[in-house]
Amino acid sequence: MPPVAFAALLATPLAQNIFGFAPVRGLGGTVAADPEPAPRTLAAWHAGAIQDELEARAVKALGLRDWMVRLDNQLKYWLFGSTKQPVVRGPGDWLVECGYLTARTHATVPVADQIMVAVYGLLLSQQVLAENGITQILLISPSKVETMPEHLPFPHRQVHEAAHPCDIDVLRGALRLVALNQLDAQALFSEWHAKEPDYPLFPRSGTHWSHFAAARVVVSLLDAVERCASLDVPSFDLAEPTLGRSTGPSEDDMLVMANLLDERGMRDPMPIPRLVPRAGDGGQECGVLMVTSSFGWLPMLRLAETSAFTPQTVYYYFRSAFDYTGTTVSEKRPIPEDPAALRAEIARHRIVVVECNVSQIRSLGYGFAQAVVRAFGQPKQPIVLPPAAEIESVRAIATAARRPGR
DSSP states (O other): OOHHHHHHHHHHHHHHHHHOOSOOOOOOSOOOOOOOOOOOSHHHHHHTHHHHHHHHHHHHTOTTHHHHHHHHHHHHHHHHOOOOTTEEEEGGGEEEEGGGSGGGGBOOHHHHHHHHHHHHHHHHHHHHHHTTTOEEEEEEEOOHHHHOGGGSOHHHHHHHHTOOOBHHHHHHHHHTTSOOOEEEHHHHHHHHHHHOTTSOSSOTTOSSOOHHHHHHHHHHHHHHHHHHHOOOOOOEEEOOOEEOSSOOTTTTHHHHHHTOSOOTTOSOOOEEOOEEEOTTOOOOOEEEEEEESGGGHHHHHHHHHHTOEEEEEEEETTTEEEEEETTEEOOOBOOOOSHHHHHHHHTTOSEEEEEEEGGGGGGTTTTHHHHHHHHHOSOSSOOOOOOHHHHHHHHHHTTOSSOTTO
16 A cells, blocks of 8 residues: 555544544444543553543544445445444344343243242332322333334344243233232333234334334223222323324434444335324223333333323332433432332322333333332232132243244
C-alpha cells in the first residue's frame, strides 16, 4: 500500500472523530459504562489498570467505529444470514431474541418446585390485597417464539417441535390447582394466531407484542378483572385501527439491537390501535399498579390513553417505580422500602397486575408477593393447599417426555 494511502487510512478515523463528518445512528443495545479512572501510580501501571482504562476510552472514542460495526454485521447478515447475539434471524427476516428460545425454558423438577412456591406466594398476596379492597391479577404475557415458531431458524424450530415440557406447562399445571386470578395471554395469542394467522400479534423486527395486540389484551384484561373480583371498572372495545407507515415505538427493538447498516424493508407498516368506551358501560375510574417486565409498557400506555385509570404506576421488575401523568411517564424513582410506605402506595390502586412473560416464569412475581405480605401482614383467611398427590402431578409435568396436550 502506498505510504500516502496508508497515512490516509490511519488519519480518517481521527478526522471523523474530530470533525464529525459521515455521521451514523448510534449503536443499539446495552451501552458500556465509562471505565473507572485508575490511580496514576506506578503499581497501577505495572498491573495494567491505566492501560486498560485508556484502551476502553479509546475504543469508545474511535472514529468511524459505528460504521465499521454496522458494516461487519451487515456483511454477515447478507453472506451468512447471521446476526449478532442476542438477535436471531429466522425465515423471512423475522427477528427474535435468543433469551426467548424454547431450549432456554425446558422445565426441570427443581424449577417446577420454584414455580409452585412462587404461585403460592402470589396466592397469599392476592388474598391479603383482596382483604384490603384491592384486586390482584396475574397476566401471562406471550412469547413470539411460543406463538409463532414457524418463523424460527431450522435448528431452533426442531427444538421447539420436540415439544419437551417447558416452564409455561408447569405454571399452567400449578394454576389449575389454585384459585389465582389470571389472564393467560399466551393462550389467547396461540388461539388468535391459529384462527387469524395474518393478525399482527408481533412485529417482524421486534420482541414485544404489537401496539394493536397489546390493546386487544387490555380489553380482555379489564373484562377478566370484572369477572374475578366483581369490580366495576371501565370497559373498552377495540375500534377499527388505522395503518401506520412503519413500526411504532418499541416495535423494532430487535432491528435496533441487530445494528445493521441497511435497514430498508425491515420496518413493516403496523396498525395503530384505538380503544373506545364500551356502549352502556358505567365502570368507575380507579388506579392501576403493574408489576412488570418490559412487556407491561404498551398495555399501560393503552390504559393511559383512555384517561380512565388514575393513578397509574409501574413497578419495573419490582426494582424501580414510574408514575404516569396522562401518557407521560416520570423519571424512575425507588420503590418504598418501608413496609408502611409501601402499603400506603399500593393502597392508592384498586387493581394490581402482576405480569410475567413466558420466558421469565422462573422469576414469577419478582419478589412482589413477599413484599406485600411484609407490608400488609398475613391473610386473615388461611390458604388451603392442594393435596400432595396433585402437587406431585405438577412436578411430574417437568419429567414428562412430551408437552401436555401434544
